Amino acid sequence: MSLLIDTDPGCDDALALLLALESDLDVAGLTTVAGNAPIEDTTRNTLALLEFLDRDRPVARGAERPLVKRQDTAEFIHGENGLKGELPDPTCEPIDISGAEFIVEKAREDGNLTIAAIGPLTNLALALGIEPDLPEFLDEVLVMGGAVYAPGNRTPAAEANLHADPDAASRVLQSLDPTFVGLGVTARATIDPATLDLPGRRGETVESWLTYYPEDVRERYGLEHSPIHDAAVIAHLTDGILTTEERALEVDTGEGPCRGALVADEYGVTDEPENGRVATDIDVERFREALGRAIESAV
Numbered sequence: 409m410s411l412l413i414d415t416d417p418g419c420d421d422a423l424a425l426l427l428a429l430e431s432d433l434d435v436a437g438l439t440t441v442a443g444n445a446p447i448e449d450t451t452r453n454t455l456a457l458l459e460f461l462d463r464d465r466p467v468a469r470g471a472e473r474p475l476v477k478r479q480d481t482a483e484f485i486h487g488e489n490g491l492k493g494e495l496p497d498p499t500c501e502p503i504d505i506s507g508a509e510f511i512v513e514k515a516r517e518d519g520n521l522t523i524a525a526i527g528p529l530t531n532l533a534l535a536l537g538i539e540p541d542l543p544e545f546l547d548e549v550l551v552m553g554g555a556v557y558a559p560g561n562r563t564p565a566a567e568a569n570l571h572a573d574p575d576a577a578s579r580v581l582q583s584l585d586p587t588f589v590g591l592g593v594t595a596r597a598t599i600d601p602a603t604l605d606l607p608g609r610r611g612e613t614v615e616s617w618l619t620y621y622p623e624d625v626r627e628r629y630g631l632e633h634s635p636i637h638d639a640a641v642i643a644h645l646t647d648g649i650l651t652t653e654e655r656a657l658e659v660d661t662g663e664g665p666c667r668g669a670l671v672a673d674e675y676g677v678t679d680e681p682e683n684g685r686v687a688t689d690i691d692v693e694r695f696r697e698a699l700g701r702a703i704e705s706a707v
C-alpha cells in the first residue's frame with residue numbers, strides 16, 4: 409500500500425507526519441493545503457518537517473483557498489506561521505505540479521493508493537475535477553474531520569477541517585467513500601509529554617508540538633493535554649486503533665449555523681444509503697504507544 413498525505417501543518421499534522429515517516433508505511437508523497445495557516449506557510453512547514461525528520465519525499469503545493477468561501481486560518485492555536493518549534497527554513501522546493509495534479513498522478517501510477525487527508529479537503533475535490541475516475545485508483549480515503557460524536561471545535565456544530573471547506577468535503581463525500589475520523593475520537597488522542605524521553609533541542613521541538621494548545625483553549629475544551637487529532641488517522645494505518653462504522657453521511661454546505669457540520673444517520677432514520685464511515689471508538693493506549701515509540705525514535 410502506498411500512502412499520500414494531504415496536510416496543513418499544523419502541530420498535530422507535524423506529529424502525524426513524524427509517525428508516518430518513522431513507521432513502515434510507504435509514504436509516496438505529500439500535498440499541502442491552506443488550513444491552519446496560509447499555503448506558503450503550510451508548504452514551507454511540510455518541507456521543513458521532512459528535513460527535520462531527514463526524509464526525502466515529493467511535496468506538491470496545493471490549494472491556497474477553499475472552493476467557495478473565504479479562507480480561515482488558526483495560527484492562534486498552532487503558532488505564528490502555523491507551526492510551533494521554529495524549524496530552520498527548508499533547503500528543498502515543492503515539485504512543479506499542483507497538489508491536485510499530484511494526487512491524480514500518484515493515484516493513476518499506483519492504482520491502489522491510500523490517502524490520509526488531515527487538512528481541509530480542497531485538493532481532493534480539485535483532483536476529482538481533473539480525474540472523475542479517481543475513485544477507481546484509490547484503495548482508501550481517511551479524513552481527519554467531522555464532529556458527529558462531539559461538539560464542533562470551529563463552530564458549535566462543525567470541526568475545523570470540514571468547516572474550512574464544506575463544499576470540498578461534500579464533493580469528496582459524494583465520490584470517494586471516505587472514512588471520517590472526527591473529534592469524538594481524536595479529542596481523546598492525547599499523550600502526556602512527561603511520559604516520554606525528549607532530550608535536547610529536538611526533544612524541545614517535539615514537546616512544543618505535543619503541548620500546542622494555549623492553556624485557555626485547552627481549559628475551554630476541558631482537556632488535560634493537547635489533542636493530536638491528525639496522528640490518530642496515521643496510527644490507525646500503522647496499528648489499527650480505530651473502530652469504524654458505515655453511515656449515511658452528509659456535509660452541511662448551507663450558510664446557517666451548521667455550515668461544515670458532518671451529519672450521520674446513526675439510527676437509519678432516513679432511507680439514504682450508507683456512503684462512508686465514521687470512527688466510533690479509539691484504542692487510546694495503543695495510540696499512545698505508537699506515537700510515543702515514533703517520537704522517541706525521531707528525537
Ligand code: BDR
Nearest residue numbers: 418420526568569637638
Ligand atoms: C483539525 O484542524 C486542524 O486545526 C488540525 O490540524 C486538525 O487537522 C482538527 O479539527
Ligand code: CA
Nearest residue numbers: 418421526527
Ligand atoms: Ca491538520
